[in-house]
Amino acid sequence: MTFSQRWRLAPVAVSTAVMVATLLAGCGSTTKEERADVAAEKLYADAKDNMEAGSYEPAIKALSRVEGLAAGTVLAQQSQIDLAYLYWKTGERAQALTTIERFIRLNPSSPALDYAMYLRGLINFNEDMGLFGRIARQDLSERDQRAARDAYQAFKQLVEQFPQSRYTPDAKLRMDYIVNSLAAYEVHVARYYFKRGAYVAAANRAQQAVAEFQRSPAAEEGLFLMVQSYDRLQLVQLRDDALRVLQKNYPDSRFLAQAIEPEKRPWWKLW
Structure with missing residues (x-):
């Protein structure tokens, strides 16, 4: 299984765990809050359908609304993670990093924290980026290695903080790849x-x-x-x-x- 095949499965696995937590959340809401919860859950379900169909733009719009409707809930946390993932998939790397960094900062005890750290590494890591491929097309002395080093640090934090995480073995492989690529860059x-x-x-x-x-x-x-x-x-x-x-x-x-x-x-x- 390739790197890309592995990470495509990740959001679904995290969603299941967090959605279970959502169902166990407190039930003492007002009628207005209940309506907001129902609307948020419906929007989230629609967003997931769009994600699975590859319709990322509608999914992003729906998830952004879920964040507002379900603020302070586990569903809002899951929406943040999925938003970061979709921003990354659509090439909005800066937005993806901002979103996942906010999640990590605001949810240090989340059951999905290990995945969030893993995703932060993935956003910076791209095995097909010009940094590591197509070397001859650009003067390497002008390239920035910051993204690769940031990816390494993100994976390193995951490995150290969550050694038993399901994402840790893949993170270790990516760390080795980054080290070898950075070394090759310096020698080049x-x-x-x-x-x-x-x-x-x-x-x-x-x-x-x-x-x-x-x-x-x-x-x-x-x-x-x-x-x-x-x-x-x-x-x-x-x-x-x-x-x-x-x-x-x-x-x-x-x-x-x-x-x-x-x-x-x-x-x-x-x-």
Whole structure:
């Protein structure tokens, strides 16, 4: 099952738990309040039908009204979660984040808090975003990694606070993906600088990748770029230190021959 297949099922599961809580809510309402409750429940049912049919705009309008009619109830909480989900599905990322952040802030004891944290991570995470794909189409040195890091922190909070949550295993997978992608990004930027002769910048970005993402596959190339950059800068001690680390941690590295005897092959052939 893919990431996208997994999260499409999530709102339904949360809705069931929260709707049960709604049915158990207090019954001492006035006639006017009862009418508002009935209207809110009818609107919510209509919104769910539209969600399941893929008609997101009518669902968003209905859920927004439910929030007002059922303010302070569990039904209003569920509407907030569904609204955040639909804003995300329709590309309104800023609105989605605002909505889910408000839910988390106002409902710290909600039974759906783990899902809310998971959704906050999903809103920032998108396995098809240009951040991680189509790398060659844009100068990576101009890209913002904030969304990926925010997604990582959201998933991390979920994992730490709700280790037994049904969403935690998927969050851990996404955290690993983000770490590897961020490391690859840093190395790609280092390579970008190296190819343009900006050896100080290349060494700094490669060193950052190695220091921050030591267990990522990209660390191997990061070390090689440090060796190459320090060599161009005639920083012999730093070059040799980086080479020793590369040899120790990656004895079978495809980069070693070029790092030790750079005249054997032009550096650009390695990429």
